[in-house]
Amino acid sequence: MSFKDWITYLLERLVWFMETPREERKKMRNIRKEPWATRWFGMIPLSMKMAVEKQKSRLRSRS
Structure with a gap:
């Protein structure tokens, strides 16, 4: 340039x-604006967050 x-x-x-x-x-x-985690790592952080939340909800429903 x-x-x-x-x-x-x-x-x-x-x-x-x-x-x-x-x-x-x-x-x-x-x-x-998009979250920095999405910009740097794509959909991996979102999928990990969803998996953790699903596990937490399973543990809560068991008790």
Whole structure:
């Protein structure tokens, strides 16, 4: 990426930032967020959490 391309990209981002209302930017930021565990490890943490919760519920129903 050349310096000119980099400057153009920064200016485009700056113009977008200044034209978009604050509330809209906040909404977009909240929509795009995903848990860091999902981003780094995919669905493995979710499946492990579901398995542990299932075991806990089985143990509670036994007693």
